[in-house]
Amino acid sequence: MKYILLCLIFFFGLTACDNSEELPPRVEDTTGWSITIPTTRLSYEERDSIQKMKDEYEEAVAKRAAEEIAGNK
Amino acid sequence: MKKYIVYIMLLTGWCCMSCDSYLETKDYGQVSPETTEDYASLINMWMEHIETKTSKNPPTYMYQDVLRMECFSDNLNASLSTTTQKTYMPMYVGEYMGSLIYRFEAQYKFIRDANIVLDNMKDDGSELWDKTVAVAYALRGITYFTLLREFCEPYDAGRATEIMGVPIVDHFDMEAAPDRGNIQETVDFVVSDLKKAVSMNMTDKTYPLTSDVAEAFLARAYFWGQEWNNAIETAKSVLDKYPLAEGEEYKNMIQSKPKFTELPAEVIFSSYTQGSSTGTFENCYSKYSQYRPLDLKLITQFREKERDIRYNLFFNKEYLNTKRLNGFVRSSEMCLIIAESYAHLGDEINALHYLNMLREKRIRDYEPLTMNTLPQENECGLITVDAEGKPLTPLMAAILNERRKELYMEADRWLELKRNGRPEFWVGYNGIKYETKKYLYTYPLRNNDLIANPDLEQNEGYDEL
Numbered sequence: 001m002k003y004i005l006l007c008l009i010f011f012f013g014l015t016a017c018d019n020s021e022e023l024p025p026r027v028e029d030t031t032g033w034s035i036t037i038p039t040t041r042l043s044y045e046e047r048d049s050i051q052k053m054k055d056e057y058e059e060a061v062a063k064r065a066a067e068e069i070a071g072n073k
Numbered sequence: 074m075k076k077y078i079v080y081i082m083l084l085t086g087w088c089c090m091s092c093d094s095y096l097e098t099k100d101y102g103q104v105s106p107e108t109t110e111d112y113a114s115l116i117n118m119w120m121e122h123i124e125t126k127t128s129k130n131p132p133t134y135m136y137q138d139v140l141r142m143e144c145f146s147d148n149l150n151a152s153l154s155t156t157t158q159k160t161y162m163p164m165y166v167g168e169y170m171g172s173l174i175y176r177f178e179a180q181y182k183f184i185r186d187a188n189i190v191l192d193n194m195k196d197d198g199s200e201l202w203d204k205t206v207a208v209a210y211a212l213r214g215i216t217y218f219t220l221l222r223e224f225c226e227p228y229d230a231g232r233a234t235e236i237m238g239v240p241i242v243d244h245f246d247m248e249a250a251p252d253r254g255n256i257q258e259t260v261d262f263v264v265s266d267l268k269k270a271v272s273m274n275m276t277d278k279t280y281p282l283t284s285d286v287a288e289a290f291l292a293r294a295y296f297w298g299q300e301w302n303n304a305i306e307t308a309k310s311v312l313d314k315y316p317l318a319e320g321e322e323y324k325n326m327i328q329s330k331p332k333f334t335e336l337p338a339e340v341i342f343s344s345y346t347q348g349s350s351t352g353t354f355e356n357c358y359s360k361y362s363q364y365r366p367l368d369l370k371l372i373t374q375f376r377e378k379e380r381d382i383r384y385n386l387f388f389n390k391e392y393l394n395t396k397r398l399n400g401f402v403r404s405s406e407m408c409l410i411i412a413e414s415y416a417h418l419g420d421e422i423n424a425l426h427y428l429n430m431l432r433e434k435r436i437r438d439y440e441p442l443t444m445n446t447l448p449q450e451n452e453c454g455l456i457t458v459d460a461e462g463k464p465l466t467p468l469m470a471a472i473l474n475e476r477r478k479e480l481y482m483e484a485d486r487w488l489e490l491k492r493n494g495r496p497e498f499w500v501g502y503n504g505i506k507y508e509t510k511k512y513l514y515t516y517p518l519r520n521n522d523l524i525a526n527p528d529l530e531q532n533e534g535y536d537e538l
Contacts (some may be wrong), residue, residue, distance in 0.1 A: 005080075008081075035535070039506060052151060053150065059079045
């Protein structure tokens with residue numbers, strides 16, 4: 001009886017260790033994670049439209065300056 | 074034999090014992106708050122961030138946020154930039170997305186401490202308890218409102234139970250991992266918190282978040298959630314208490330600069346009232362903001378030119394910014410909320426009344442607009458549809474254009490573009506094309522947040538990035 005009980009205790013002890021080597025799930029390194037939104041190159045048409053905007057802006061500034069001079073007179 | 078049976082029973086019993094409580098302590102700081110003063114100090118720390126700090130990503134916008142958000146919008150023309158300054162003047166929203174992703178986590182720190190106060194602070198019948206609870210509700214409501222506007226798609230009444238909200242955390246629980254729910258739940262939670270803050274009638278202006286401030290944000294929340302009648306009623310209540318400024322008083326308010334001993338006329342709330350980074354403030358205002366001219370479409374909206382007090386106040390002769398960078402909530406916005414809400418409800422008379430109310434304070438020798446004299450426009454810069462997705466009428470276009478002018482350089486336009494159709498547009502600089510696509514109006518969640526809570530879902534458009 002004594003041996004039977006010892007065997008039982010021994011096997012009982014082993015039942016708890018079926019995954020003794022198990023590790024927590026690996027979490028990928030996130031410290032260096034960032035986000036980059038892709039950009040593209042401007043086409044020639046798009047560069048032209050920007051140049052047009054610049055010209056319009058310069059013209060508007062000049063017009064305002066002229067209006068101011070006319071107003072002062 | 075009996076002895077062995079006893080041993081077996083003891084051994085079995087011992088194995089069944091568990092250790093479920095030995096790690097139950099939830100340590101959230103060096104000292105666990107116990108008294109009302111301890112809890113008040115938690116809230117006071119965040120109030121200090123709102124009043125004086127430029128870090129920690131508070132839910133209310135600081136001067137540098139104001140400048141950046143203006144750069145994301147169409148108020149300034151990035152294609153005409155004279156130089157770059159990526160930290161304060163990103164070319165477009167995408168260029169600053171690497172920093173914007175941290176705002177999600179940052180907001181939940183404010184919410185965490187508000188929850189700790191609301192969960193645990195025992196009512197000792199003191200005035201401090203009342204004030205601290207009122208401020209905690211206001212802080213949590215305002216923070217969720219910021220999350221709502223930044224991390225959710227714009228509100229759409231027809232899809233309010235389909236659009237993702239943000240996780241509602243209304244109690245401090247380190248193990249909780251709520252999902253995003255829907256946008257209606259988020260709007261309802263914001264409204265509920267702000268209504269509680271308003272009902273407590275906290276008037277002590279040593280706290281930046283009084284009940285009046287909560288009420289102004291409540292009007293904003295109703296407005297964002299398209300509850301037009303509630304928005305009108307709430308905004309009117311605020312407007313009655315904070316009348317519109319005009320003339321010299323208006324000029325002084327617009328050009329006011331922290332530190333403030335008291336808030337300027339018509340201002341209900343201001344962040345950074347006790348500014349300590351004056352050098353950066355001045356640089357952002359007088360140097361960086363002038364690297365990029367205003368959009369000509371905005372300029373042409375000032376039809377009355379010098380008769381409009383804002384014409385010479387907001388920009389100089391080269392159409393470069395001259396308006397100070399303040400994170401205000403002020404009654405002009407309330408007036409425009411009322412006008413637009415009436416327009417959505419089809420009440421043109423009242424919509425025009427409130428539009429004219431604002432314009433007559435800004436324009437000398439003003440002739441009130443009528444339905445017949447409204448400019449025949451159906452756009453407001455890039456905006457061609459209203460918040461409900463309908464094409465702009467001349468009345469709605471006039472209200473949105475007035476709002477664009479009045480709240481220029483106050484972190485409003487970017488959110489207005491988002492609320493009104495999320496128009497796509499591009500700018501170019503140094504050979505590179507920067508495209509503001511529809512999905513970029515809603516900021517992404519950070520990868521760490523998604524890993525920490527697997528129930529969180531990333532916003533549309535960012536999964537592939």
